[in-house]
Amino acid sequence: MIPPRPLSPTPFLMAQGTLGLRPRPRRGAVLLAALLVACEARLARGQDDFGKYSPSSGRFTCELPLDWHAFEEEEPAGFAVHVLGPDDPAGSYRAGIDVHFVDGGRGAPAGGGSSVPAKQAIETLRRSDKLTGRQSTPVKRFAVGKGLARTFEVWETRFVPAELAPSVSQVIHHFVAVIESGDDYYVIRLSSSEEVYVDLRDVFVRFLKSFRIKGA
Incomplete structure (x- = not known):
């Protein structure tokens, strides 16, 4: 069985080609996320x-669906910002x-040096993986504000739900965008089951x- 992936891949994990697997949150986590939206974010x-x-x-x-919950x-x-x-x-x-x-000026975790x-990051996120069957589309450019994002799509197979047994094999799809801002950058992905990704x-x-990036 493929081991469960962490909720939020850091740049160190990105360098290993990990896209991550979002565990299904407990009810309490969803309620907490909703409170954080109201208290810490401006929606x-x-x-x-x-x-x-x-x-x-x-x-x-940015703009988000009103019934999605961010923390x-x-x-x-x-x-990182996660939107459920x-x-x-x-x-x-x-x-x-x-x-x-x-x-770009802060160190990566686990003694990994600079980020x-x-x-x-794009190369490793798109890298094929026989274990998970990962495959990706070519990189395209997408206008974002005054700049450009590099976008692509990734498919990979995971066992879900990751935190419960029994788990079932399921194809997960990711829309991915990387937006640079000087030495810094944003990695954005919308992840879902393959069954519904077209609708999203x-x-x-x-x-x-x-x-929109502040000051850009």
């Missing part, structure tokens, strides 16, 4: 089912968006089109 209701969001650091703004965590090479979306029809994998900010460059493409596109 304003718009005229449709999306709202504006900014983390407590104010480093970026933040510190990482050795920056910080809906379960798939089988209830085995929860869709979500992960935003990892990588500070890996954006180009290296518009969410990812809307997120990227609305993504």
Whole structure:
């Protein structure tokens, strides 16, 4: 059985090609996430089912579905925002968006030295893996504000739910974008089961089109 992956891959894990597997959160975690959204984030209701969001650091703004719940965590090479979306029809994998900010001037965890460059992160995230059947699409450029994101898609097989038994083999799909900001960069991915990823493409596109880096 493939071992469960951590919730939030750091740049050190990215260098090993780990995309991560989001465990299905307990009810208490979902409630806590909702409280954090209200207390620590600025989420304003718009005229449709999306709202504006900014983390407590104010480093970026974006638009998220109003019924998705965001929370933040510190990482050795920056910080991350995790946005919890809906379960798939089988209830085995929860869709979500992960935003990892990588500070080029901070060290990577586990004594890994400086954080890996954006180009290296892209190469390792796209690297084929026989164990998980990972495969990826070619890299494309996508206009984000005044800059460009490098986007691609990844498929890989995992056993889900990771924290419960019995687990079942399931193909997980990731929309991935890497956005550079000077020496720093953001790694953004929307992960879901293969069964529903097409339905979430518009969410990812809307997120990227609305993504703005402070001062950029």
